Structure formats: C-alpha cells, structure tokens
Amino acid sequence: AQTVTQSQPEMSVQEAETVTLSCTYDTSENNYYLFWYKQPPSRQMILVIRQEAYKQQNATENRFSVNFQKAAKSFSLKISDSQLGDTAMYFCAFSGAGGTSYGKLTFGQGTILTVHP
C-alpha cells in the first residue's frame, strides 16, 4: 500500500516571498503520478501541479514548481512570489498508474499555508 507523508502541519510566509512545502511517499510501483492539490477555506479542491514519475524534469506551473526526487521518494512544492490567494490547505497526493488505482488518490495529511500581508 502507498503512503504519503506531509511533515509540516502548518506554515506561514510573507506576501511576495518563497515557501517550500515538503512531501514524502512510499510505494513499490515504478510508474505513478504525484500531485499537489490546494483546498482554500470552504472552497473546492483544485489541482496545482502534477508530476509523472517517468519524467525526470520537474513540473512547473507559473509560480508553482516541484522538486521531484524519485530515489528519495520526495516531492516538494515551491511557491514563488506568494500571494494572499495562496492561503489554503495543500495536499500532496499519489496515484498509481494501474487499473487498481482508478479514481484513487492517496493523500497526505495536508499543510495549512497562511500568506501574511
């Protein structure tokens, strides 16, 4: 079974600064997908960024980038130029690529990020 661990329950950052959220995972699969989802207060969860395990290049989406270390099973999220709208709970998630993983994401416990003006 896969596990996802986020060791930072809460983090805070000043507006315009950079913050890194940590995530480690454990799996015996070789092909899989990793995600960071954002859940703003009382709003729906949305995908921030996605990484395919077979791709060595780290994914980037505007101010969001990841540091994917496959051997270390580490998948951190870096948010540059933090904005007030980035305040949310961030979840790291794992999905296997096989049929037994249909619709199933394994989530970490989440990190509450607060961006201060």
Place this chain on the structure above:
Amino acid sequence: KAGVTQTPRYLIKTRGQQVTLSCSPISGHRSVSWYQQTPGQGLQFLFEYFSETQRNKGNFPGRFSGRQFSNSRSEMNVSTLELGDSALYLCASSPLQAMNTGELFFGEGSRLTVL
C-alpha cells in the same frame, strides 16, 4: 463548462438514519470518485464508478454504497449512520477512460453532521 456539482451542500442527520448524496460530474466525464474528509483521518477514498460499474473500492464498511447512472451522475448512500460518519464527502470526476493518470476534478462537497 460547469464544474462538479454536489447536493445537498449541508445536512444534519441522527444516528441510525440513512443519507443519500448526489454528484453530477463535469459534462463528458464518465468516471466519478467519492472521498470522505475528516480532521482525524484526512481524505480517504470510498469508491470509483465508470459506466455504471464500480471499478475500485476503498476500505469502508458495507454501510457505504454508491451507484452511477447512465448519464454519469452518481449517488452515494450511508445507512445506519454513526457519529463517526460526520464528515465532508467529496465527489470528483475524471474524463479518462482506459488510462489512469489520477487527475481528478473535485466538487465543493456535502457536509454531513450526525447527531
């Protein structure tokens, strides 16, 4: 395109009752998944449906069930409610069929309180 729609958004039930939650996926999405979110256990996968068939199931008791209709809309049912069933129930849809890349589109959730 409309997003994933869940109804009702909030509901209160008492122990022993049953509840049905509804989810309408994004148009064209044929896969629907359900998750339970609680402060203690976090986000846990309940089940996934595609073309009216349950393809995947999490580790929940048989009191939790679901179904999917021919228009891809899905319902989940919890019978004999327990206090521990109080949670935010999230529905998510995916456009993918044979390939699984894991990307899901979530609704805002149905918040169930069991008294």
